[in-house]
Amino acid sequence: MKLYTDSGNFQTIKVLAAAKFAGINVDKTDVSHGAHVVPYLKESRLPVLEVFPGKFLFSANTVVSYLLAKGSQQALLAGDEVQQWLEWESTQFAPVAVPYLVSVFGHGKAEKDLLNSFTPLLSHLEKKLKSHGFLADKEVSAADIAVFGAMYPLLQDKPFQGAIEKLTAIKTWISAMQSLPAIQSAVEDVTQNKGGAVFKESLLSQPVPVGPSPATGGAKDAAASKNVKSQSAKPSSSTSATPKSSTSENPEVPMERVPAEEAEAAVKSWSADSKTLPTPVQRKHPILPVKDKRNILITSALPYVNNVPHLGNIIGCVLSADVFSRYCRLRKYNLLYICGTDEYGTATETKALEEGVTPKQICDKYNKLHTEIYEWFNIDFDYFGRTTTKQQTEIAQDIFWKLYEKGFILKDSIEQLHCAGCDKFLADRFVEGTCPLCGFDDARGDQCDSCGRLINAIDLRNPRCKLCQKTPSPRVTQHLFVDLPKLEPQLKAHLDKVYASGIWTSNARTITNSWIRDGLKPRCISRDLKWGTPVPLEGYTDKVFYVWFDAPIGYISITANYTDKWKEWWKNPKQARDPKNCLTVCMVDDTHQDYLVEMYNFLGKDNVPFHSVIFPSCLLGADDNYTVVGHMVATEYLNYEDTKFSKSRGSGVFGDQAKDTGIPADIYRFYLLYVRPESQDTSFSWDDLLLKNNSELLNNLGNFINRALMFLSNNFDGVIQPIELEDEDKQLLALINRELTLYITNMENGSLRDSIRNILSISRLGNQFMQANKPWVLVKGSPAEKKRAGSVVSLSANVSCLLSVLLQPYMPQTSATIQTQLNAPSTVNVISDVIYCRLPPGHTIGKPSPLFQKIETSTIAELKTKFAGKPAPPKADDKNKGKPAAAVANGPVSPAGGDVSAGSGKINEAEVARLTEEVTKQGNAVRELKTAKAEKAVVDAEVAKLLDLKKQLALAQGLDPAAAAPSSGKKKGKKK
Numbered sequence: 001m002k003l004y005t006d007s008g009n010f011q012t013i014k015v016l017a018a019a020k021f022a023g024i025n026v027d028k029t030d031v032s033h034g035a036h037v038v039p040y041l042k043e044s045r046l047p048v049l050e051v052f053p054g055k056f057l058f059s060a061n062t063v064v065s066y067l068l069a070k071g072s073q074q075a076l077l078a079g080d081e082v083q084q085w086l087e088w089e090s091t092q093f094a095p096v097a098v099p100y101l102v103s104v105f106g107h108g109k110a111e112k113d114l115l116n117s118f119t120p121l122l123s124h125l126e127k128k129l130k131s132h133g134f135l136a137d138k139e140v141s142a143a144d145i146a147v148f149g150a151m152y153p154l155l156q157d158k159p160f161q162g163a164i165e166k167l168t169a170i171k172t173w174i175s176a177m178q179s180l181p182a183i184q185s186a187v188e189d190v191t192q193n194k195g196g197a198v199f200k201e202s203l204l205s206q207p208v209p210v211g212p213s214p215a216t217g218g219a220k221d222a223a224a225s226k227n228v229k230s231q232s233a234k235p236s237s238s239t240s241a242t243p244k245s246s247t248s249e250n251p252e253v254p255m256e257r258v259p260a261e262e263a264e265a266a267v268k269s270w271s272a273d274s275k276t277l278p279t280p281v282q283r284k285h286p287i288l289p290v291k292d293k294r295n296i297l298i299t300s301a302l303p304y305v306n307n308v309p310h311l312g313n314i315i316g317c318v319l320s321a322d323v324f325s326r327y328c329r330l331r332k333y334n335l336l337y338i339c340g341t342d343e344y345g346t347a348t349e350t351k352a353l354e355e356g357v358t359p360k361q362i363c364d365k366y367n368k369l370h371t372e373i374y375e376w377f378n379i380d381f382d383y384f385g386r387t388t389t390k391q392q393t394e395i396a397q398d399i400f401w402k403l404y405e406k407g408f409i410l411k412d413s414i415e416q417l418h419c420a421g422c423d424k425f426l427a428d429r430f431v432e433g434t435c436p437l438c439g440f441d442d443a444r445g446d447q448c449d450s451c452g453r454l455i456n457a458i459d460l461r462n463p464r465c466k467l468c469q470k471t472p473s474p475r476v477t478q479h480l481f482v483d484l485p486k487l488e489p490q491l492k493a494h495l496d497k498v499y500a501s502g503i504w505t506s507n508a509r510t511i512t513n514s515w516i517r518d519g520l521k522p523r524c525i526s527r528d529l530k531w532g533t534p535v536p537l538e539g540y541t542d543k544v545f546y547v548w549f550d551a552p553i554g555y556i557s558i559t560a561n562y563t564d565k566w567k568e569w570w571k572n573p574k575q576a577r578d579p580k581n582c583l584t585v586c587m588v589d590d591t592h593q594d595y596l597v598e599m600y601n602f603l604g605k606d607n608v609p610f611h612s613v614i615f616p617s618c619l620l621g622a623d624d625n626y627t628v629v630g631h632m633v634a635t636e637y638l639n640y641e642d643t644k645f646s647k648s649r650g651s652g653v654f655g656d657q658a659k660d661t662g663i664p665a666d667i668y669r670f671y672l673l674y675v676r677p678e679s680q681d682t683s684f685s686w687d688d689l690l691l692k693n694n695s696e697l698l699n700n701l702g703n704f705i706n707r708a709l710m711f712l713s714n715n716f717d718g719v720i721q722p723i724e725l726e727d728e729d730k731q732l733l734a735l736i737n738r739e740l741t742l743y744i745t746n747m748e749n750g751s752l753r754d755s756i757r758n759i760l761s762i763s764r765l766g767n768q769f770m771q772a773n774k775p776w777v778l779v780k781g782s783p784a785e786k787k788r789a790g791s792v793v794s795l796s797a798n799v800s801c802l803l804s805v806l807l808q809p810y811m812p813q814t815s816a817t818i819q820t821q822l823n824a825p826s827t828v829n830v831i832s833d834v835i836y837c838r839l840p841p842g843h844t845i846g847k848p849s850p851l852f853q854k855i856e857t858s859t860i861a862e863l864k865t866k867f868a869g870k871p872a873p874p875k876a877d878d879k880n881k882g883k884p885a886a887a888v889a890n891g892p893v894s895p896a897g898g899d900v901s902a903g904s905g906k907i908n909e910a911e912v913a914r915l916t917e918e919v920t921k922q923g924n925a926v927r928e929l930k931t932a933k934a935e936k937a938v939v940d941a942e943v944a945k946l947l948d949l950k951k952q953l954a955l956a957q958g959l960d961p962a963a964a965a966p967s968s969g970k971k972k973g974k975k976k
């Protein structure tokens with residue numbers, strides 16, 4: 001990524017600081033003052049980020065948002081308030097600050113009037129900072145970076161210093177910001193320690209932002225709270241703008257203006273020759289990698305066959321991967337999306353015992369159930385398979401042999417409970433006894449229901465076999481371990497590479513790094529079970545592979561069940577791809593070019609280490625040219641209302657129940673994506689679903705499309721009229737292009753919940769456009785006015801068509817309905833970089849009808865009661881219990897723990913104890929510093945260390961690290 005800027009450009013401070021926060025190395029290229037970097041802009045705009053060749057971002061705040069999102073710093077962008085401050089900076093603050101800076105540093109004479117215009121802006125800032133310390137929360141966010149960057153040059157001006165003299169909260173905030181290393185290095189880079197004069201040339205060569213007429217004191221009015229509110233309700237062009245519902249209720253809000261050159265560029269692409277427009281690619285099975293194309297292998301975590309998936313499972317894996325796959329197809333990438341049921345392991349054996357059938361029968365029954373559920377949710381797999389196949393056995397055993405031959409398999413003995421009555425070793429969940437921690441008599445072998453803590457079955461007092469009630473006894477048994485310490489260097493080298501080139505959500509990085517930081521331990525890969533892939537090694541043939549060695553191999557074997565040519569996806573990763581042949585948006589600037597196949601794993605956070613550490617280590621160790629993960633898109637957890645999903649308590653909606661609620665699959669899809677747990681755990685809330693349905697879908701999106709199409713139908717026989725673009729139409733097109741760029745960028749970054757907001761911003765723009773032009777009035781006027789009405793609604797019908805395409809990954813059924821109503825040809829189904837005319841004049845649309853139904857509060861009340869379930873027991877939940885622990889504890893693993901499918905992963909107690917001690921020590925250190933009133937920067941640095949330790953502790957305890965650190969969790973901020 002190239003950053004073009006001129007020397008002394010103050011806007012570059014925020015951009016460089018954001019890049020530092022994001023850990024992204026931008027290639028900074030100095031150009032002359034006033035240089036024209038963006039070919040289609042008449043005026044110079046600097047700094048400019050070239051995101052990929054020919055694609056530019058030139059609003060500094062958008063660049064800040066983009067970099068933070070790309071660097072997986074979503075926490076710094078999260079929340080409405082951040083977006084509102086970003087807009088405040090560009091629409092309120094900059095229009096006063098820039099002319100003032102020009103007067104001070106450019107002309108050497110401060111404009112007094114302009115200085116006075118700062119008063120209301122500064123008091124607004126002071127008020128906010130007084131209550132929080134930072135702009136959007138108690139921690140630094142993108143808002144602070146953007147506003148501080150804009151304020152920095154002002155701090156070099158004496159009169160401005162006087163203006164903030166008594167504003168103590170602003171002054172404290174300034175010192176806090178100045179103490180941040182990212183800010184310090186950005187400031188140094190831009191100013192070269194030369195003082196305020198350094199800004200002169202750059203200021204004189206840049207256009208002055210248009211704003212609320214600062215010279216006439218307009219800024220004063222603009223900063224008054226009423227206006228701040230209406231400005232914040234403007235359509236946002238930021239990555240994660242959360243639209244206020246008031247926006248759709250206030251369509252009279254004027255549209256933001258873009259530079260004339262940008263508008264002209266939008267007109268040019270709008271009227272592109274239809275012969276040059278992209279056309280969709282037909283899907284033909286079997287899909288195989290194609291040379292010189294972007295080949296993407298998408299996997300969704302394989303859901304356990306023995307569970308009915310709940311809405312959390314659905315958004316955590318299959319639905320997220322589906323949205324991304326659909327998007328990739330619309331971008332014309334060549335992709336394969338595979339998934340299937342994870343069928344082996346203790347949990348399946350247990351379920352079979354419970355239901356009195358064989359494990360195979362359980363798998364057949366539940367595989368069918370899963371298939372039906374995903375069909376109802378419209379999940380468009382290229383292939384949905386299962387892990388209990390001959391291909392699974394062949395491939396898993398082959399990988400094992402390769403690891404064995406290369407010396408990556410260790411043998412070791414372990415003590416495990418053995419039941420003489422059943423003549424078998426018992427997995428933890430088959431044992432009961434007295435809890436060694438609290439003395440509860442009826443503790444389970446994997447967890448105590450009384451104290452809620454995870455335990456090892458071997459530690460239970462008075463153990464008894466759950467199957468025959470006899471007393472099991474400890475016995476030494478031999479097991480096989482994969483030598484992860486020996487594989488660590490290879491894994492680290494791979495991770496370094498893919499971290500730099502790929503999309504790795506911050507939880508995926510944090511969890512993976514915590515494993516690496518602690519040093520990898522040998523991991524047991526065999527189990528004393530019958531239901532699994534047989535271990536082929538002599539002396540171990542009575543054992544099967546541990547389900548977590550087996551499960552990700554399922555991705556390979558499922559592909560092998562899909563096509564005989566599976567090796568083209570899995571064993572061919574290093575052929576060169578010609579970047580010239582990519583769509584412009586593919587990340588040719590990154591290092592994917594040496595991959596024929598890029599693999600994306602979609603999964604929930606508890607699955608991360610198995611996909612980022614264990615599976616890649618095995619594939620790298622097998623040294624058989626396997627495709628190894630390049631991108632990891634992990635979600636946090638979705639909860640149900642204020643509790644967890646629990647089948648046994650009946651709380652939460654499970655896949656097989658959703659269709660009986662009367663809420664269409666598309667509405668579930670929309671809402672699950674809208675609240676997708678991307679940077680912290682989120683909740684499915686019925687009240688919120690009602691709100692989002694009735695405001696965003698019904699009043700905003702549905703209202704715009706229906707209004708436009710009904711009007712076209714009723715007044716122009718449904719025939720698209722000649723579209724003669726006037727100034728505001730061009731502005732609309734340019735603003736839509738901005739949202740479209742962000743939609744694509746967000747999708748490429750795996751920020752699926754942000755792209756949905758970009759769609760809603762486009763329909764909001766559409767509503768504003770209709771409202772401003774009032775075709776219902778024009779149509780009754782002169783012939784010219786009637787013509788204009790036809791032009792306005794025809795343009796709106798085209799915007800609706802674009803919306804139908806952008807919506808397709810999220811709401812495929814609704815997208816199809818809109819396209820039927822538009823009578824749109826299937827050729828429209830491509831996501832291009834810019835809006836173009838898809839429905840030409842003369843095209844006749846179909847029959848419009850309302851797209852969404854209002855959801856009534858009474859319906860929601862019924863659903864709430866139906867799915868409330870029994871109250872949760874005081875301690876452990878029966879569904880998600882222990883899963884994060886299993887995922888994050890990188891400790892020595894005993895096979896008696898069963899497998900993760902049995903929900904019995906172990907906590908590394910020693911590590912928990914060590915971290916607890918460290919947290920206590922660091923907490924005391926922070927308290928001492930605070931009591932001694934140490935400098936804020938010093939305290940902040942120690943608080944940061946404390947938070948990091950707390951996160952590590954939470955991870956080691958199997959808890960959500962976000963809950964330990966208030967930095968990302970809004971409203972969680974406890975006093976440190």
Ligand SMILES: Nc1ncnc2c1ncn2[C@@H]1O[C@H](COP(=O)(O)OC(=O)[C@@H](N)CCS)[C@@H](O)[C@H]1O
Pocket residue numbers: 301302303304307311312313314315316317342551552602603604605606607635636637638639645880
């Ligand atoms: N509450 C949740 N929110 C989001 N994602 C969740 C939640 N609970 C689980 N998950 C993810 O769902 C998938 C499937 O989980 P399942 O337990 O059925 O299966 C497995 O974990 C393994 N069989 C995967 C083998 S590849 C998973 O990604 C969870 O993290």
